[in-house]
Amino acid sequence: MVTIRAYHRPTTLAAALELLARPDVEAIPLGGGTEINGLPGRVPSEVVDLQALGLADISRDGATLDVGSMVTLRDFIEHEWTPPLLRDLARREGPNTIRNVATLGGVVATADPESGLVAGLLAYSAVVSIAGASGIENVVLTDLVGGGKGLVGSIITSVQIALGGDGTFEATARTPADTPIVLVAGHRSDDDSLLLAATGVAATPVLIEPDGIEDLRPPPDFRGSADYRRHLAGVLAARVVGRLPEGGPA
């Protein structure tokens, strides 16, 4: 694991940002910790645990769901307002021992290339609130995952999801619960626009276009060559589109 030299549990956002802003100290925010605490290597660091910042609430403002970054995947799954697609994808992030601790903010921050939930949030055009030295900034998830916006010295405080519409996903994996080789999530919003996002076809989960599959350059691994992943993206995207017809279910 990361060699952790000091553990902090600030009780205010300002204190947490201050701990992260120290120029001479490598400090990382800690959500559930299930990724960081299992990382190999011996990188010296300090951790700033966000559990006492009051970021674990789910609220709703009209058609927008605001999910605190420290909401665990379990609480996200069990919440009545969570869209079914995102609930199903959150369930696939890991078994209960992980879902009980891992947080939505942590999933977004790490942006695991194989995270179906991140793909789902991309399809939902999720917006991420990030607190930094200059205040809170709202960033479209696409920009964050795409690397346009860094997180150093800042804290994800919440994720906003526009409710409504309909979503579904398709995946191909070695076994039913295995991390998919390719997963395609789709969301058709109330204005009938359709967004598709996929894992397994780029270095991070990405938005894809049904007619842009051939342009994808998936990184191959032992579970799937680039050609195969491209093929899967096409097949799965077509299935998702077929299940989300324009104008709603036939």
Added chain:
Amino acid sequence: MTITVVLNGEARELTCAPHESLMAVLRREGFYSVRFGSETGETGAAAVLVDGRLVSSDVMLAAQADGHEIETVEGLAPRMSLHPIQEAFIATGAIQSGYSTPAMILAAKELLAADPDPSEDQIRDALSGILDRETGYLRPVLAVQRAAAALRGEAVSDVETSVVSPLTYDMDGVTDPEGIPAVSPKVVPNPEVPETNVVGRPEIKVDALKLAKGNPAFVDDIDMRQMLYAKVLYSPHAHARIVAIDDSKARSLPGVRAVLHHQNVARVRYASGGQSYPNPLPYDQVSFDDKVRFVGDRVAAVAAESVEIATEALELIDVTYEVLPAVFDENEAIAEGAPVIHDEDGMDGAHDASRNIVHHISADVADVDAGFEQADRIFEQEFRVHQVQQAPIEPHIAIAYWDSDERLVIRTSTQVPFHVRRMVAPLLGLPIKKIRIIKPRIGGGFGAKQEMLIEDIVGHLTMATGRPVRYELTRQEEFVSSRTRHPQTIAYRTGVNAAGHLVAQEMKVVANTGAYGTHGLTVQMVSGLRGLTSYKSPNKRYRCDVAYTNLPVPGAYRGYGAPQALFALEAHMEDVAHALEIDPLEFRRMNWTAEGDPIDVAPQLGEGEADTSFVPVVTSSGIEECVAQGERSIGWQRRLDPEWRQPSDRPNIRRGLGFAMCMHGSAIPGLDMGAASIKINDDGSFNMLIGATDLGTGADTILGQIAAEVLGVPLDDIVVYAADTDMTPFDTGAYASSTTYISGMAVKRAAEETRRQIVDRAALLLEESAGAIELRDRQAWSTDGRSVGLAEIALSSLHQAQQHQIMGTASYVSPESPPPYAAQFAEVEVDVDTGQVTVQSLVMAVDCGVAINPVTAAGQVEGGMIQALGYGHCEEMAYDEGGRMVNARFGPYWIYRADEMPRIDTYLVQTMEKSGPFGAKAIAEIPKDGVAPAIRNAIANATGTRINAIPFTPERVWQALHSKG
């Protein structure tokens, strides 16, 4: 830092470092039920409840738990009592090794607190974070259901065996072909099997209490003062010479107590496979060499005051390598011009080290060329089987220390304590009498621990430092640096006459034994034996080259060489039947080995000295009944139904059913030996000392049942102590499906000798002739109805008259290895657009003779099938071009979870094997044999595509479907 927690209901202040995991702190505080499985939280062995929720404490900092409530299994029930969930896990046979049982019990506790009547899906989700390599999850699910009922206040009855009527023979008193019980174990009785009282009953495991309660029972569950911690520097190169090694910086690091490598450890050659004396040649390993032969090979070892210091010290060892060309494929390794992996002196016994051929094996029955000349049709196929890892949830771990007599004690997670003692002695330069090996409970082995793998490291380091030394493999090290299954390229050639009978069968294998020979000879002998025994053919030929490569080292893995051979054989037989347009079951039935048939290739492919004068014959076979039960359970007739095979509402899905016949062995004839000693105590109970090694399989329990049956007492009166080289008789160890058959007969004979002495004493007390005495219900009875209790007999014998310790000792070696049989069926769905295969159902009907304990036997089948499912379906060791394993952790490697299981159904078909204890044959390994070919044949049934390599991962299947055009 100090944290404040409520721990099992008690407010506690705990000291921890900022980096320490909650698991580490809890174990330091004596909560040994929290166990290490990996560094990444995937096994769930370290799961605890935090604020009532199950979390993996290995990926949670102790500091994160500050201010929270923690619950471990130690808090569930006080001493001498059990929580209803613990009772349910014990009663249903949900516990095998028990390593992860505490985590499962906590999962159940959390679930049942929220929902007293959960669905099976909810239960499986609750268990999904705890990987289990042993049970197939079926019994843990039953346990949670039973616990739920008990906690709701409903009455729960004793777990009983479900009796299923036979389909191919008559059985008086059993007449219910319609009422198939839903819950295993399902036993198909046999009229030849006599009535018994303890044998054949689903008795509670003798070690269940300590496992359900999480009591300290495993290697790591002891604290020793002055303990040092070992770490090993492993090679980053697949093939290299160590030109120089400078350990000065590591030695000067504060807290480092020893650094060992090839320059300061004696070069003693050995073979690491845990096998009988003399270990098969060549002896191609030394503790530390000046050459490395795979990524993960040993370079140096450090002992330090902490794991962290030892890890830091490894980085300070300066090694200069001369990197050499490497070869990974077995066929390329034996081709001309391949790099020579063992070019050192002393390679006695290697077939041709200059060509990387460590062994060449051949066996012939009659004249196979003449047989092919008589054949009307000849079929040839080639198959490839890959490399997988046993992946026990408890990795290899050993602790060495000097005892007060200055003898070296090694407490180790091993399947072969007696072999380890004999094999480690010369490496350490100690006489055998100066070494004691203790095997406590171990968290699974599956063959990986049939090795002398790390005991020399802790031994060397303890001798170098004088202090206790602990070494536990990381999960990555367990994948790469322990042992694996041999990959093979297998070619079959079969000649068939016009009537559909085999007239000649040839099997050629090129096997990959990685960097070292270890089990390379014997695994491949078993491949030939199993690959040419299931079916009768008057002419047979086996040829095998075993190749060195620069891969991590294969060794023993449950099933030994059989799963490889039977994948190829059962795929081949399926395809031959298809080509001949004969029903695949009927084709096998026409050719399979039946009672009275010789196992003709066995004398040439046994592991002992070849004795061609003794050709064993099949003495019992229940394969016909196994097939009938399996056919009914899987719904075999559906395979010909086009509407079922291609569902109209799912155009991309094809369904199929597949079959594989399995035939295995029961121990290594003429070589495997077990021994037992049984003595009576003052109260008429018995201590039974056995060398046999229980890996979690229930061996201690079924051996106790055998003794109890003979002695006329309940199992509870047999106190079992096992596998300690100072205290128990010898046993070759837990491998080759030998424990029930061999150690069981040793126990039976020791019990019979003890019974003889009891009867003599009873005859004295009852003034009756010994021949008229029988033992039952803790009493010795005369024919006229008088009795004397065993306690009275013991007191008389120990204290009162003609004093004498009633005690029986016996050993057993068998000239035979009676084969268990099984019918394996699989149901699959194939997504023809993506290649994804979903296994819907696995059914196995097994003839293991008489199951001494139907619950533990069924557990072996259920768990074995799921391990075999991983072999055929998803598990693989993947490498980059340099030979580095790229998926050496559980996520990307992937073993099946509780929430994604196919339906599994198990039948135990009784036969009466007269050479075995109470009719028993083996059961441990045969569940590994048939799943991969049954899936393969099901995919063929579904799609018409025949795939000759495993695993059936999506891209492989898609490519095969695609290439079909």
